[in-house]
Amino acid sequence: MVEIWFGLAAIMAAAFVVLDGFDFGAGTLHLFVAKSDGERRQVLSAIGPFWDGNEVCLLALGGVLFVAFPRVLASGLSGFYFAIFLVLWSLILRGISIELRSHVASPLWTAAWDASFAAASTLLPVLFGAALGNLIRGLPLDGDGWFSLALFTDFSARAPVGILDWYTVAAGVFAWVTIAGHGATFLAWKADGSVAARSHGAALWLYGAATILLVPMTIATGIVNAPMLAALPGRPLAWLTLAVAVAGLAAVGIGLRRRRDLMAFLGSCAFITGMLATTAVCLFPVVLRALGDDSRSLTVFNSGAPDQSLRIALTWYALGLPVVVIYFIVLFRLHRGRAAAATGREGY
Amino acid sequence: MSDPLLWHRLQFAFTIVYHYIFPQLTMGLALLIVVIKIGALRTGRPEWDETARFWIRIFAVNFVVGVVTGIPMEFQFGTNWARFSKFAGSVIGQTLAMEGLFAFFLESAVIGTLVFGERRLSRRAHLMAAVALFAGTWLSGYFIVCTNAFMQHPVGHGLAADGTLYLADFWTFLLNPWAIAQYAHTMIASVVTASFVVAAVGAYYALLIAHLGHARIMLRVATIAGLVSSVLVAFPTGDRQAKLVAEHQPIALAAMEGHFETGAGVGIVLIGQPNMRERRLDNPIVVPRLLSFLAYGTWHADVKGLNDFPHSDWPDNIELLYYSFHIMAGLGTLFILTMGVAVLLEWRGRLLTHRAWLWVLMLAFPFPYIATTAGWMTAELGRQPWLIYGLMRTAHGSSANVESGTALFTLIGFTGIYFVLGVLFLFVIGREIAHGPAGDGSGLAPHSEGAHG
Numbered sequence: 085m086v087e088i089w090f091g092l093a094a095i096m097a098a099a100f101v102v103l104d105g106f107d108f109g110a111g112t113l114h115l116f117v118a119k120s121d122g123e124r125r126q127v128l129s130a131i132g133p134f135w136d137g138n139e140v141c142l143l144a145l146g147g148v149l150f151v152a153f154p155r156v157l158a159s160g161l162s163g164f165y166f167a168i169f170l171v172l173w174s175l176i177l178r179g180i181s182i183e184l185r186s187h188v189a190s191p192l193w194t195a196a197w198d199a200s201f202a203a204a205s206t207l208l209p210v211l212f213g214a215a216l217g218n219l220i221r222g223l224p225l226d227g228d229g230w231f232s233l234a235l236f237t238d239f240s241a242r243a244p245v246g247i248l249d250w251y252t253v254a255a256g257v258f259a260w261v262t263i264a265g266h267g268a269t270f271l272a273w274k275a276d277g278s279v280a281a282r283s284h285g286a287a288l289w290l291y292g293a294a295t296i297l298l299v300p301m302t303i304a305t306g307i308v309n310a311p312m313l314a315a316l317p318g319r320p321l322a323w324l325t326l327a328v329a330v331a332g333l334a335a336v337g338i339g340l341r342r343r344r345d346l347m348a349f350l351g352s353c354a355f356i357t358g359m360l361a362t363t364a365v366c367l368f369p370v371v372l373r374a375l376g377d378d379s380r381s382l383t384v385f386n387s388g389a390p391d392q393s394l395r396i397a398l399t400w401y402a403l404g405l406p407v408v409v410i411y412f413i414v415l416f417r418l419h420r421g422r423a424a425a426a427t428g429r430e431g432y
Numbered sequence: 433m434s435d436p437l438l439w440h441r442l443q444f445a446f447t448i449v450y451h452y453i454f455p456q457l458t459m460g461l462a463l464l465i466v467v468i469k470i471g472a473l474r475t476g477r478p479e480w481d482e483t484a485r486f487w488i489r490i491f492a493v494n495f496v497v498g499v500v501t502g503i504p505m506e507f508q509f510g511t512n513w514a515r516f517s518k519f520a521g522s523v524i525g526q527t528l529a530m531e532g533l534f535a536f537f538l539e540s541a542v543i544g545t546l547v548f549g550e551r552r553l554s555r556r557a558h559l560m561a562a563v564a565l566f567a568g569t570w571l572s573g574y575f576i577v578c579t580n581a582f583m584q585h586p587v588g589h590g591l592a593a594d595g596t597l598y599l600a601d602f603w604t605f606l607l608n609p610w611a612i613a614q615y616a617h618t619m620i621a622s623v624v625t626a627s628f629v630v631a632a633v634g635a636y637y638a639l640l641i642a643h644l645g646h647a648r649i650m651l652r653v654a655t656i657a658g659l660v661s662s663v664l665v666a667f668p669t670g671d672r673q674a675k676l677v678a679e680h681q682p683i684a685l686a687a688m689e690g691h692f693e694t695g696a697g698v699g700i701v702l703i704g705q706p707n708m709r710e711r712r713l714d715n716p717i718v719v720p721r722l723l724s725f726l727a728y729g730t731w732h733a734d735v736k737g738l739n740d741f742p743h744s745d746w747p748d749n750i751e752l753l754y755y756s757f758h759i760m761a762g763l764g765t766l767f768i769l770t771m772g773v774a775v776l777l778e779w780r781g782r783l784l785t786h787r788a789w790l791w792v793l794m795l796a797f798p799f800p801y802i803a804t805t806a807g808w809m810t811a812e813l814g815r816q817p818w819l820i821y822g823l824m825r826t827a828h829g830s831s832a833n834v835e836s837g838t839a840l841f842t843l844i845g846f847t848g849i850y851f852v853l854g855v856l857f858l859f860v861i862g863r864e865i866a867h868g869p870a871g872d873g874s875g876l877a878p879h880s881e882g883a884h885g
Contacts, residue, residue, distance in 0.1 A: 132548075136499060137540035140532055146506055147529025154521020154596070161510025161517075162831035168511050169842045172504045173849055179500040180853065183493070187860050230514075232833040389522030390598035392590070397526055397599075404533035411541040418545065431548050 086388035088398065089152035090371070094364040096148050098357045100141035101212070102266075103412075105356060106349075107131040107138055109267015111178065111205025112260070114198060117271060117282040121191075124198055128182060128432035130274040130423035133415060135182060139175070144408075151397045155229055155387035156371045163223065163231040164215065167247050171211050178204035186432050206260065213259020217252030220363070221245065221308045222375035229372070229382050241308050243375060251308045258294070258301050262356065265290030269336065269352040273345035276422040284340065287348065291336050309373070315366045322365040329358025439839035440512040440830040443846065445812075449805055450850050451505055454498030456804055459573055459619060460626025460661075461491050462566035467653055469559045479645040479869075485550070486646070486869035487630065488562075492547045493860050495539075497853060504846075512839065516819055516829030520582075523589050523597045523605065527579040535572035539565060573622075574615055581611035583820050584811065585680050597823070613676055614811070617669040620661050621807065624767060625800040627658030631774065632797035633865060635790040638783075646869040648784055651793075655778050658771035666764050671726065677814065678727035681821065683741045684814030687750045688757040689723060690716075691737050698723045698735040702762075706754045711739065747816040756809040763803040770796055 110131050118124040149157040161168055181201035185194055221241055223231045236246035239253070248256075268287035272280050306313040316322050335351025338344070367373070371387060374380035388394070465487050472480030506528060509517045517525075545553070546561040553561065582589075588605030592598045599605055634650030637643040678685045685691075690706035690713040691698060700723040704716030724733040738746060747753050774793060777783040783790070815821060819829040 133544040136543065137537060139499075139503070140536040140540050143503065143506055143536060144529070144532040146510075147525060147532045150509070150517065150521045150525030151529050152522070152525075154518050154525060157510045157521060157525075158514035158518040158831075161507060162512070162514035162833050165511055165831075165834050165838060165842075168507055169504075169845065172507060173845065175503055176500040176849060176853070179496060180856065183496040184856060184860060187493075187863065230833045389525075390592040390594075390596070393522035393526070393599040396602045397522075397529070399602075400526075400530060401533070404530070408533060408537045411537050415541050418549075 085391055085394045085398070086152070086384040087369075089148065089388065089394060090364075090368060090384045092401065093145065093148045093152065094361060096141060096145040097364075098360045100138070100145055101263075101360060102353045102356050103134070103138035103141055105209070105263045105266050106270035107135040107267070108205045108209050109263045109265070110271050111201050111267070112209065112264050113267055113271065113283065113286055114202045114205065117268070117275075117286060118279050121194060123277075123279050124194070125186060125432055126275055126277075126279050126423055127271065128185065130271060132182070132423075132432040133419045135179075137412065137415060139179075152389050152394060153371060153382075153384070153387050154389055156382050159225070159229050159231065159382065160372060163233055164218070164247065165232070166235055167211060167215065167233075171208065174204040174207050174211070178208070182432065209260045209263040210256035213263075214248060214252040214256035216259070216363070217255030218247060219367070219371075219373065220255070220305060220312065221249070221251050222373040224376075225372060225374040225380045225382065227380060229380065229387070245375060251304055254301065254304055258297050261290055261297060262294045265294050265336075266352045266356060269340070269345070269349040272340075273349045274423055276424065280345070280422070284343070284345075287336075288340055291333075291340065291352070295333060312363075312366045316362070319365055322362050325358050325361035325365055327358070329355050329362060332356075332358055433840075434836055436834060436836035436839050437827055437830050439836055439843055440834070441826070443512060443839060443843040444508055446843065447501070447504055447508065447846055447850075449808070450846075450854075451498065451501040452804070452808065453801060454494050454501060455569070455573070456622040456625045456801070457494050457629060458491060458498055459569045460622035460624070461487060461494070461629070462562070462569045463623055464626050464630055464653060464657060465491060466559070466562050466566050467657070468649065469562050471649070471653070473555060473559060479649060482869045483646045483649045484562075486864070488547055489864055490861060492543070493857065493864070495543060497857050501850070501853070512831055512834065513819075513829050514831035514833070516824065518596065519824055519829070520597045520820060523599045524579050524582055526599060526602075526605070527575045527582075531572050531575035535568050535575060539568035539572065542568060570619060573619055574611070577615045577618055578606060578608060578611040580811070581608045581614055583818075584614070584815055585610035585676070586820050586823055610676055610680070613669065613672045617665065617673045617807075618804075620665045620669055621800070621804050623657060623661035624665055625804060627654045627661055627771070628767075628793075628797045628800045630654035631658060631771075631793045632795075635793040636865070637868070639787060639790050639794060643868050643870055644784070651774075651783055652778060655771055655774040655783070655793075659768070659775045662764070662767040662771050666768065670761075670764065674726060675728075681814060682736050683738070683745055684747060684753075685727060686736060686738045686741070687747045687753050688810060688814060689735075690750070690754045691723070691735060692739050694734065694737040694740045696724070696734050697721045697732040700726065701758070703758075706751050708750060745817065747813055749813055749816070753810060753813040756806040756813060760803050760806040760810060763799050763806070767800065767803070 110127055114124065114127050118127045146157070177200050181197045181204065185197035185201070223233065224243060224245060225231050234246045236248040237244050239249045241249045241251045265287055268283045268290055271283035272287055275283060302313070316326075332351045332354030336348050336355060339348025339351055369383040369385055370381045371384060372382040465484055468480060468484045468487065472484055542561050542564045546558070546565050549561065550558050582605065585608060587608050588599060588601040589597045590600040630650050631654035634647045634654060637647035638651065674685075677688070689701055690704060692711045692713070697720070699718035699720040701713060702717045702719065704713040707714045721731045724735055725731050727733065727735060770792060774783060774789060777786050777789055817825050817827070819826040
């Protein structure tokens with residue numbers, strides 16, 4: 085039962101990164117791929133119908149952890165206290181920037197919101213990447229599974245650790261490059277004219293960089309968490325997810341070269357999903373890894389909710405999840421085609 | 433200063449009170465938008481469509497501030513109330529997760545269609561989008577109220593071997609009688625808020641002698657909805673809620689009324705000040721025997737006073753609880769009066785030109801917000817000292833690994849961010865109101881620029 089819920093949490097996390105990732109990525113490139121007011125409104129129109137639903141995936145991930153792994157949710161959120169509020173405040177700034185920007189037709193008003201939208205969209209993937217880096221590196225859990233982390237210490241990735249060290253910063257940068265590349269493939273597919281052209285160019289550069297960075301990131305991961313990397317050969321599911329990631333990366337390359345924009349975007353989705361899934365499969369059954377003393381780690385087995393709760397929750401989850409998938413399909417169909425810039429008061 | 437519990441409580445209280453300013457309007461307004469859109473479909477008159485469009489624009493701004501201030505709420509269970517989340521997560525997490533899965537995804541999918549999709553959809557399809565959004569917001573409300581109801585009156589749970597709670601009976605938990613009563617009371621209160629807001633804007637235009645066609649629609653819809661909801665919020669829903677408090681939280685009832693000495697045939701206090709040192713109510717004006725009747729259904733029922741409960745079980749801020757309850761109940765009575773007079777004037781066809789009552793309606797809109805806030809404070813302060821009634825004390829639920837200065841720092845951060853957010857919200861809403869409902873909503877209407885900032 086807890087294994088199923090670990091899978092559901094991983095799926096929700098991947099859905100969040102892939103879906104909200106494309107609008108984070110569009111935001112981080114906002115100032116570079118869109119120059120005029122019309123072009124910037126085109127970027128916002130491209131993500132406008134989707135960003136709110138994408139962000140609900142983060143709440144849904146929180147919901148899965150709350151029901152299935154309350155110990156993990158409690159320990160993780162309270163231990164990362166400052167970083168969580170940095171994320172929450174960035175999300176507030178970002179949502180407000182998207183929605184208020186086009187309410188006032190003043191160049192100063194729109195310029196300010198464009199800048200805050202881009203800044204928040206840049207900070208968020210770095211923070212989420214660093215958070216994943218923390219989970220891989222491990223946390224100073226006490227005997228009851230609690231911890232409390234400073235924002236940074238000496239950047240050494242050895243105790244006493246902080247939220248930011250050389251590895252987690254590298255993970256944040258890698259996440260930013262990948263998410264920016266992901267957003268670029270989205271805009272190349274969804275935007276039009278010069279925005280799409282510039283996004284296509286950015287996607288080539290960013291995905292090139294991500295592919296190159298993949299090698300040092302894998303080596304670094306092997307340094308901070310050798311057991312995780314060592315688990316890979318023994319887990320056939322990880323071979324499969326890794327194959328998805330590699331195929332996705334190939335699809336991005338081919339799609340970008342031949343200007344098959346949807347193929348590149350879907351490839352990017354597959355690459356990110358595959359990478360995250362591989363990480364999840366190799367980390368299993370550990371959810372919060374204890375630094376130094378493996379026996380303190382929070383695993384799905386020692387932190388899962390009682391079976392009665394999980395069985396009940398699975399029933400309604402099985403009913404709800406297909407409905408959510410249908411919402412997303414309807415939403416993407418309703419807003420198919422390239423986004424045009426909105427004009428006047430209507431639209432973004 | 434050094435007690436982190438105080439800062440955890442203040443931060444949650446501040447962020448939830450601020451957050452709830454927005455959804456209480458969206459939930460009530462979603463219903464009124466459906467009503468106005470049905471009116472548009474039936475009359476075929478453009479003023480109805482323009483009025484609907486105007487309120488959808490206000491709704492959209494309100495909705496987004498509700499979304500961005502709502503996200504921190506769910507995460508603060510983990511950041512600031514970690515021991516509570518660990519203890520009760522697999523129960524209360526159910527409704528919180530269901531809210532995401534069944535309500536938030538629906539709302540997020542529909543909101544864009546409602547705000548920007550009118551031209552692409554048929555009139556009926558656009559009405560259906562409004563109905564779907566109404567369903568989404570009201571569904572979301574149920575899951576949250578149900579979560580709170582478990583904290584007020586826990587049902588359907590069991591205690592697992594590891595000392596945490598588990599969900600034993602799903603339907604008992606989901607159909608908690610407390611949740612049903614509180615939901616009815618809360619949702620109707622949100623209709624009261626929306627009615628007063630719509631009436632205030634209608635009164636504003638009527639007083640300015642601008643957009644009179646739209647003002648008439650707003651005033652008609654809002655006064656009728658306002659009177660009906662103001663009555664329903666008091667009776668039967670408020671009455672039912674009070675009876676549940678009397679049954680399950682008698683100590684909260686005693687504290688709400690500043691009632692210290694147990695006795696039979698207890699009266700209800702209209703005005704008075706609780707004096708905690710002397711353990712009595714100073715300067716009370718009392719309606720005899722009414723509390724006994726309202727709480728227990730007979731004129732001479734015993735109402736247990738605070739003195740007969742152990743001091744350690746007293747709500748920890750009885751004065752605030754007492755004042756919150758009396759402000760809510762007092763304002764609720766005035767709402768019936770305000771909307772009753774307005775409906776009478778509307779029925780006689782005189783509201784649109786009755787400047788005195790238009791002034792009253794225009795300036796009355798903050799009071800439902802005050803009443804709902806006071807109502808929630810009554811519920812949450814009355815629950816003290818328990819976090820989950822009878823199961824976990826508030827002092828045992830906060831995050832032990834977060835220092836007081838850390839919690840105070842984020843509280844200050846929220847204060848600053850929410851101040852800026854409030855200024856921006858009022859600025860944008862002010863511009864929408866100045867722009868007015870006329871026109872098709874595309875292209876800035878030149879006459880409105882500069883009228884409001």
